[in-house]
Amino acid sequence: MSEPGLRERKKQRMFHDLSETAIRLFLEKGFDAVSVAEVAAAAEVSKPTLFRYFPTKEDLVLHRIADHEQEAARIAAQGPTPVAALRRHFLDGLERSDPVTGLNDHPAVLAFHSLLYGTPSLVARVHAYQERSEAALAEALGGGLEARLAAGQIVAVQRILALENWRRIAAGESIEEVRSDAVRAAERAFDMLAAGLPRFA
Incomplete structure (x- = not known):
């Protein structure tokens, strides 16, 4: 057994x-x-x-983040609404300095992100990974065109927020310098999502 x-x-x-x-x-x-x-x-x-x-x-590198592919879909299902659940999860990630949010200054994390986003063939594979994450989220949102449109917007917001945080820290700013701006940006972004996606908010 x-x-x-x-x-x-x-x-x-x-x-x-x-x-x-x-x-x-x-x-x-x-x-x-x-x-x-x-x-x-x-x-x-x-x-x-x-x-x-x-x-x-490329798969040798992407393996490190592969377990996050279904994360947005899993979180969205936890409620109370998909956008509220994903908002809470992202803000909690900022509080924990979760590398997925880009708000992490550990040298190994910064080096990995530099490898990931500084290698064209890896960037292309990251896009494919994000498309699969988006498809899984759309399915969790009920499927159909409206769910796909919503999933695309949500995944894009998370990606842009994380990249902005990573770029600032990679440029030499401290986590504490970036954190308050990162929280405000996330709250504003998820407010916009909630306003634009009333069915899921």
Whole structure:
């Protein structure tokens, strides 16, 4: 009975170890300067084994944020309304300095975001990730054109708020310098969403 659980844990550990090894190399040398063969060698696996877990080089990086893909859909379902739930979650994230909000100055977080947003092929994959997040949120909002339009606006607001916070901190501002502006911007943005999406607010 415990064997499937053990296999799954070993599989997840392999995903994590391969991804973290790759990210470490990419941060040290640059994404384009590191080959998949180098990642496999550093992780002590064969290239075919690596490709069984990660079909593309970009997937090695995106794995770190993959568990957030369904987050907006899950939060929206918690109520009292989708916009209210997502607003509360984002503001709570700012309070915790959750990296997803961009309001985090840990060197490893800043380095990862610089890698992610400074590499064109990774930026393209982030867009695909955001499209899947948007589709999942639209489904949670009931499906149909109105839900897709709402999901697109919500995901865009979260992305823009987080990028603005990250850019300011990456430019040298402290978390405390940015936090109050970040909270005000989030409250204003979600007010706008609530006004424009009455069905979901």
